[in-house]
Amino acid sequence: MKLREIAHSRTGDKGNIxxxxxxxxRAENYRLLLAQVTSERVKAHFAxxxxxxxxxxxxxxxxxxxxxxxxxxxxxxxxxxxxxxxxKSLSSALLDLEIDEPLGDTSS
Amino acid sequence: xxxxxxxxxxGYSGDRIEPAVELAEKGDIQYLVFECLGERxxxxxxxxxxxxPQSGYDPLLEExxxxxxxxxxxxxxxxxxxxxxANPEAAxxxxxxxxxxxxxxxxxxxxxxxxxVLDACKANDxxxxxFEGAVSGFGNRLLSANAYLGAAPIAExxxxxxxVVITGRASDPALFLAPMIDAFGWAxxxxxxxxxxxxxxxxxxxAGQITGGYFADPGFKDVAGLARLGFPIGEVGEDGSLVVTKxxxxxxxITAQTCKEQLLYEVHDPRQYLQPDVxxxxxxxxxxxxxxxxxxxxxxxxxxxxxxxxxxxGYIDSYxxxxxxxxxxxxxxxxxxxxxxxxxxxxxxxxxxxxxxxFDLIGVDSLHxxxxxxxxxxxxxxxVRVAGRTDNLREAVRIGNEVETLYTNGPAAGGGATKSxxxxxxxxxxxxxxxxVNPSVRYVEA
Numbered sequence: 001m002k003l004r005e006i007a008h009s010r011t012g013d014k015g016n017i018x019x020x021x022x023x024x025x026r027a028e029n030y031r032l033l034l035a036q037v038t039s040e041r042v043k044a045h046f047a048x049x050x051x052x053x054x055x056x057x058x059x060x061x062x063x064x065x066x067x068x069x070x071x072x073x074x075x076x077x078x079x080x081x082x083x084x085x086x087x088k089s090l091s092s093a094l095l096d097l098e099i100d101e102p103l104g105d106t107s108s
Numbered sequence: 109x110x111x112x113x114x115x116x117x118x119g120y121s122g123d124r125i126e127p128a129v130e131l132a133e134k135g136d137i138q139y140l141v142f143e144c145l146g147e148r149x150x151x152x153x154x155x156x157x158x159x160x161p162q163s164g165y166d167p168l169l170e171e172x173x174x175x176x177x178x179x180x181x182x183x184x185x186x187x188x189x190x191x192x193x194a195n196p197e198a199a200x201x202x203x204x205x206x207x208x209x210x211x212x213x214x215x216x217x218x219x220x221x222x223x224x225v226l227d228a229c230k231a232n233d234x235x236x237x238x239f240e241g242a243v244s245g246f247g248n249r250l251l252s253a254n255a256y257l258g259a260a261p262i263a264e265x266x267x268x269x270x271x272v273v274i275t276g277r278a279s280d281p282a283l284f285l286a287p288m289i290d291a292f293g294w295a296x297x298x299x300x301x302x303x304x305x306x307x308x309x310x311x312x313x314x315a316g317q318i319t320g321g322y323f324a325d326p327g328f329k330d331v332a333g334l335a336r337l338g339f340p341i342g343e344v345g346e347d348g349s350l351v352v353t354k355x356x357x358x359x360x361x362i363t364a365q366t367c368k369e370q371l372l373y374e375v376h377d378p379r380q381y382l383q384p385d386v387x388x389x390x391x392x393x394x395x396x397x398x399x400x401x402x403x404x405x406x407x408x409x410x411x412x413x414x415x416x417x418x419x420x421x422g423y424i425d426s427y428x429x430x431x432x433x434x435x436x437x438x439x440x441x442x443x444x445x446x447x448x449x450x451x452x453x454x455x456x457x458x459x460x461x462x463x464x465x466x467f468d469l470i471g472v473d474s475l476h477x478x479x480x481x482x483x484x485x486x487x488x489x490x491x492v493r494v495a496g497r498t499d500n501l502r503e504a505v506r507i508g509n510e511v512e513t514l515y516t517n518g519p520a521a522g523g524g525a526t527k528s529x530x531x532x533x534x535x536x537x538x539x540x541x542x543x544x545v546n547p548s549v550r551y552v553e554a
Contacts, residue, residue: 015537049480
């Protein structure tokens with residue numbers, strides 16, 4: 001399934017850095033986000049868009065992750081040649097990430 | 109416990125005006141805050157002020173003030189805004205004149221000044237945070253340097269009897285924190301209370317972005333009434349407790365989801381949200397829906413404020429020229445790509461001097477490049493876009509010209525060409541020791 005099925009997202013910008021929140025609709029899916037939406041996968045998903053490091057922050061209280069992506073905005077919001085200089089559309093692109101559905105609990 | 113209600117009347121300089129009037133009329137608020145100052149707006153406003161010393165404040169100041177001053181004056185609602193941009197004193201005088209012209213007497217308008225730290229930045233030649241180099245490297249391209257002021261001078265103005273407080277560069281959450289300090293007398297070293305107030309300010313500062321704006325995704329996140337979106341109200345208790353709500357019957361929605369998205373908006377490390385007055389910690393925040401369009405937010409904390417203030421430095425960066433043209437029907441993408449190839453070759457043949465170029469097909473790959481673009485069936489229409497960076501306006505104009513000439517020289521059936529060229533004011537940041545920044549308050553009576 002797509003990440004969009006279990007999470008919502010918002011992008012923010014500061015200089016040449018973009019941050020994307022990934023928030024589980026249901027708290028029980030937070031562990032899926034933790035396991036599968038890693039900074040490595042996010043970096044790979046945005047290959048060619050994000051030039052710098054991707055750092056992940058965890059917010060278990062609101063079942064959310066926050067990705068901080070350096071070098072993501074074409075040199076910075078104020079000077080970028082890009083149509084979407086703020087990178088506001090990046091959050092929707094991240095929700096296209098493929099998520100493996102967990103197998104049912106068969107231990108009992 | 110004492111509680112105040114703070115309305116958020118604008119999330120950016122061009123925001124809708126009538127939601128603020130709705131807040132003032134029906135929101136039972138004591139404070140109305142307008143956050144209108146973008147990252148580089150001060151630099152642009154400084155350019156305007158250099159041409160005309162009476163200008164340099166927000167171009168929508170008059171329209172907003174005329175819309176809300178009568179009801180705010182009648183109800184005793186205090187207004188706090190950063191619409192002063194590069195000239196808060198002129199904005200205060202203008203606001204006083206507007207009040208008089210509307211027959212409103214006895215209002216006190218305060219201007220917070222002291223955010224302009226251009227001289228201190230030049231004298232100390234501070235290093236740039238975003239790239240290698242220092243302030244002196246900008247030479248005569250340097251336009252402005254403005255420190256993000258905290259809540260203290262705004263609170264001082266409110267305590268001094270101001271009905272309207274107009275700032276230049278100030279931290280956005282501080283515009284909201286100041287009314288809390290004014291109402292509750294919070295100490296400026298009670299880091300946890302200042303942290304809680306900062307969480308509230310951060311949630312409210314983008315106005316509609318917490319009431320269902322920048323959120324709707326049909327089928328997944330549906331929001332009703334976006335054309336008449338209500339703006340948020342923060343109910344803040346003297347212990348820093350917070351409920352986010354809006355005027356009953358207004359459009360939009362306040363839910364746990366909208367609050368979570370806004371909590372992390374433009375945040376990096378949630379444990380360290382750096383502000384002039386406090387380092388706020390968002391990591392323990394929880395949200396809870398306690399009624400329709402009512403969300404309780406708890407768990408904000410804070411630690412000691414930084415010893416430096418962030419300063420936005422505006423400078424003339426470059427020029428950008430751009431052109432666009434559309435193609436449609438069978439083969440639209442192929443003709444769009446041919447058009448891009450032609451312009452690429454033309455810019456070389458005619459020796460247009462650029463330092464950076466970008467070739468997009470809007471509808472195919474303009475937002476996220478080729479790798480992420482869907483490999484779906486061909487779109488019915490595409491729009492060619494070529495943008496380039498140049499050293500001067502003359503060269504920038506030539507880029508759009510080469511797109512426009514595709515009409516009679518390019519692929520079949522191109523339509524709707526547009527072109528533009530503009531100068532680019534860039535913004536960089538430096539950190540200035542806070543003792544070098546001396547804000548003060550000036551009052552104007554209406």
